[in-house]
Amino acid sequence: MKPLRRVRAADVAELTSALREALGGGDAVWPVPDAPGVETGAGRPPQPGEVDDDVALVVETSGSTDAPKRVMLSADALIASADATADRLDGHGRWVLALPGHYIAGVQVLVRSILGGGSPVLAADGPFSAEAFAAASARLGADAPRYTSLVPVQLARIVDRADRDAFVAAALRGFDAVLVGGQALAPELAARAEELGARIVRTYGSSETAGGCVYDGRPLDGVGVRIVDGLVELSGPMLAEGYLGDPERTAVTFPTDRRGTRWYRTGDLGELAADGRLRISGRADDVIISGGVKVVLGEVERAVRAIPGFAGAVVVAVDDAEWGQRPAVTVADAAASAGLVELAAATDAAGLVPAARPVWLLRLDTLPQLASGKPDRRRLASLLAESAGTASTPGTEDSARRAN
Known part of the structure; x- marks a missing residue:
């Protein structure tokens, strides 16, 4: 067992340092939001002081359709995810951090930055804005590939502003890849961004897969995809250890098949096209009977x-x-x-x-x-x-x- 260290996600420098230590075998990290009591509020179990030696990170899911869960990830899983992303893109590079550091997408921007030999540039100290995002992109430099990770609502704000602000439009074009995930990206929004010269990469994944593991419908290297009873299941070296303090949920969500391959049951409905691309239909718990x-x-x-x-x-x-x-x-x-x-x-x-x-x-x-x-x-x-x-x-x- 080893200590689980709580770190304020808003303190990006401290969180980056703590993650760097965790990736090297140090204390596990739990990024928490600034709001006091959020991570220990109603319906959440008390915070443990220790975790298994294999755990490097504990991150809480967003809880958009279910009660939040605390996902345990190893250093190997985080590194495997970041390396697979670099292999799919243009190698390790420099990142603008525009997402909260207490969710997996924000954490992975930090991990990718660490493995790329640097630190991320923070998009804003306060609420997200297209102008602050563009200013941050100007501080990235041009000595390495330039990346950022956004959710669709952020991309929409940037695109809306870019239509009338040349500085914002140039910033968006200046990225080697703009990863967009967290929810489905509307085709209209993607088309508008691409017309502005942006290289949009649609990502699919979750905290349980250490972030996005399927890019533009195609799994990253080492990721397995299968459909079981209409549900998407994923395998690979970036899978989480399980859920903190919930071995029963872990056993159900991460089954092991007869060949010894461990899978993550996503709860998403999907299908594999003839060309191997994954298409997500929606959440299984969002199916209604009408x-x-x-x-x-x-x-x-x-x-x-x-x-x-x-x-x-x-x-x-x-x-x-x-x-x-x-x-x-x-x-x-x-x-x-x-x-x-x-x-x-x-x-x-x-x-x-x-x-x-x-x-x-x-x-x-x-x-x-x-x-x-x-x-x-x-x-x-x-x-x-x-x-x-x-x-x-x-x-x-x-x-x-x-x-x-």
Whole structure:
């Protein structure tokens, strides 16, 4: 056993130093947010003082669709992930850190920077902005490949600003790769970024895989992908040791097959195309039964996001006395002028069943987010439930406008 050291994620220099020591066999690191009590709040077990010798990092999941989990990662897993990323890109390079250091995507920017022989450039001391991001990129230098990692909402802010700010546009073009993950990237947003000259790399992975391990649908070297009962399972040297203090969940989530290969059951629905690319349909726990028909909310969201102005739209379920549950759309965009008729047409055009047509549209000034930058789906579901309870029967354009 060895000590588990808590480090404030906002102190990037201290966290980078602690991670460097952990990668070399030193004390394990647990990056925590600045808000006091967050890591020991309601529903979370108390913090242990020690972990197994193999553990280098404990990182808490974002909890966007489930209660947060504490994932244990070894130094070997973190290094394997970072090296595989470098092999897929243009080698180790310099990074702009634009993500919270207490989530795996932010941690991996630090690990990749350490293995690249340097430290990351911090995008901002406060809330994320396109201007601060561009200023940070100017401090990277040009002596090594230039990278950054973003979630879609950050990329959207940069692209929106780049349309009218040449400095921001040049900064975005100046990266050898812009990794985008955490949630599905809307095709419209990706196309806008690429038109500005950005090299966008869509990443798929999680804390349990030490970050992204499938890039643009193709697994990194050493990563195995299979589909079991419609669920995506992943293998490779970057898999986590398991969940801190939860051996039962660990055993279920990380099974070992007869050949001795250890797999991670992601909980995501997906399929492998003929060319070997992985396509994610949505979360298994986001499948609803509407009028006796299965509807994957992730597929509804993908169809809706193809509509101009809806690139950041989020689809959640609302209860319905007749159908059981129906899809509902939340959006925060002044340009999102389409209504329910257009949303239904989009899902029809995507080949989805009629039960997939959204029946509620809630427009908000901003969508609530988790600290990771992902949309807070539980909060959105609550807002939609409140809206549905105060407006008329869903399913008409009139009710959608009253829900604004």
